Amino acid sequence: MKICQPKVCCAALLPCGVGANMQPQGLLIVISAPSGAGKTTLCRGLTQRFPALQESISYTTRQPRPGEVDGVDYHFVPEEAFRQMVAEHAFIEWAEVHGNLYGTALATIEEARRSGVDILLDIDCQGAKTLKQRGVEGLFVFVLPPSLAELRRRLESRSSDEREVIERRIVRATEEIREARWYDYIVINDRLDEAQELLSSIVTASRATTRRMLGQVAKMFDI
Numbered sequence: 542m543k544i545c546q547p548k549v550c551c552a553a554l555l556p557c558g559v560g561a562n563m564q565p566q567g568l569l570i571v572i573s574a575p576s577g578a579g580k581t582t583l584c585r586g587l588t589q590r591f592p593a594l595q596e597s598i599s600y601t602t603r604q605p606r607p608g609e610v611d612g613v614d615y616h617f618v619p620e621e622a623f624r625q626m627v628a629e630h631a632f633i634e635w636a637e638v639h640g641n642l643y644g645t646a647l648a649t650i651e652e653a654r655r656s657g658v659d660i661l662l663d664i665d666c667q668g669a670k671t672l673k674q675r676g677v678e679g680l681f682v683f684v685l686p687p688s689l690a691e692l693r694r695r696l697e698s699r700s701s702d703e704r705e706v707i708e709r710r711i712v713r714a715t716e717e718i719r720e721a722r723w724y725d726y727i728v729i730n731d732r733l734d735e736a737q738e739l740l741s742s743i744v745t746a747s748r749a750t751t752r753r754m755l756g757q758v759a760k761m762f763d764i
Contacts, residue, residue, distance in 0.1 A: 565753040565754065565756060565757075566654045566657060566678075566753075567653045567654045567655075567656060567658040567659050567660055568659040568660075568679070568680060568747060568748055568753070569650065569653075569654065569659075569660055569662060569678065569679035569680065570587075570594075570659065570660065570661045570662065570679065570680045571664065571669050571672060571679050571680065571681045571682065572584060572661065572662070572664075572682045572683075573665055573666050573668075573669045573681075573683050573717070573720075573724070574684035574685070574730075575692065575710070575713065575717045575718060576696065576710045576713070576714065577686065577692050577693075577695040577696040577699075577710065577714070578684045578685060578686045578692065578695075578730055579684065579686070579695075579736070580663060580684045580730075581663070583684060583728070583730065583733075583737060583740055584596070584661060584663050586737045586740075586741075587661060587737075587741065588661065590737075590741045591659070591744065593658070594659050594660070594661055594744075595653055595658050595659065595660045595661065596663070597645055597646075597649050597650065597653075597660050597661065597662045597663075598612065598613070598614075598615060598616055598649075599615055599616070599643050599663070599664065600615065600616045600618055600623060600626065600635075600642075600644045600646065601615045601616070601617060601618070601623075601641055601642065601643045601644075602618060602620045602623050602641050602642040603615075603617070603639075603641035603642075605617055620642065623635075623642050626644065626646075627644070630647070631644075631646060631648070632644035632645060632646060632647060633645050633646070633647040633650050633672065633677070634664065634667075634668040634669075634672055635668070636665060636667035636668050638665050639706075639710075639713070643664070643665065643668065644668075645662060645664060650662075659744075659748070662679075665717070666717045666720040669681060669724075670720065670723070673723065680725060680726075680743070680744070681724045681725045681726070682725065682726045682727075682728060682743060683720070683721040683726070683727050683728070684727075684728050684729075684730050684736070684740075685718065685721065685727055685728070685729045685730065686714075686729075686730060686731075687729055687730070687731040689711065689714065689715070691731075692711070692714055693707070693711055696710055696711070726743050728740050728743070
């Protein structure tokens with residue numbers, strides 16, 4: 542007795558507007574943390590683990606810190622130039638943090654997504670929340686210090702900020718930590734190696750979600 546297999550049609554499985562031969566859009570990875578939580582170090586480790594991961598370089602009006610390079614760490618611009626970009630709607634998000642302006646260029650994100658390039662966005666809670674409220678698809682991760690006492694110790698060990706600045710950062714940190722509840726994942730950076738491994742695992746899993754991989758499923762049936 543011959544058993545006829547029904548013809549499998551995966552087209553209905555694909556998200557609206559997604560073809561079988563279309564590669565998944567680039568994954569937008571948004572990482573936020575209070576100052577001193579170790580976000581920069583974790584992001585650096587992430588780009589080393591995933592060499593194809595592209596970092597979005599934010600624009601800022603603040604002065605470069607020792608060792609920072611324009612066009613590598615940030616695009617350092619005068620406030621007038623930043624305000625002009627705001628007027629031209631060139632930012633997908635922007636915010637004022639500690640008296641300085643920070644923004645993410647819309648063109649950078651759009652090009653990466655279209656090209657299927659995963660992009661890392663290191664921004665504060667205000668910017669991340671703006672993206673979330675606008676319905677921007679992405680992986681939102683909040684990095685926590687193990688405690689506020691440890692956060693204070695890390696900030697003081699930098700020896701680069703005045704006492705008044707440190708106190709402002711602690712106050713802001715408590716406000717930012719309250720925002721962690723709406724992020725997709727929370728990584729506690731107590732032991733750096735363990736936090737790095739957890740963050741890498743989150744990214745790996747997010748790259749293989751069903752929504753992102755349906756195009757590959759459809760290709761198996763030549764749709």
